[in-house]
Amino acid sequence: MPHHNTVFRDVLKLMPWRQFEGLVEEHDADARVRRLPTKSQFVAMLYGQLSGASGLREIVTALSSHGSRLYHLGA
Template identity: 70%
Template sequence: MRHENSVFHDLLKRIPWAAFERRVEEHQADKHVRRLSTKSQLVALLYGQLSGAVSLREIVGGLQSHSSGLYHLGAQPVSRSTLADANGLRPSAVFAELFAQMVSRAGRGLK
């Protein structure tokens, strides 16, 4: 059977991961983190946004149902409490700066 990447995988390929990792280092977002990396948090939040999830439970449930494919995306399943803690404690500037960089790279037709 022929393998085809998901639309979600194609979206993740558009993220400048090197720039994202630099921002994670600058803000020390992964310092003292044991379970959920900033990258996995971003993947979870993007999944929640694109799937129309309205709660952390929906995000976690959806990711759990696709757990075999998360490995290929560079992410891992997450618990609701871990995701809630990460959302509360991690600096949002990492994500804001990534968004600003991606918007600046977008063509005029996309802005």
């Protein structure tokens, strides 16, 4: 299957990830994370906001249907 860049990926490229990771480390945000690290949570919440999702279940369902593409987003 060929790889296609998405608009969502282009939006994520605008994020200053080094600064984000610095803040995560500074505030020890990933200290006791079991399954969903801060970056993945941010990506999910951003997707939910931009897609107009009405709840977490809708976000999870939508992201699950794009599981193979999440790898390319870093989530």
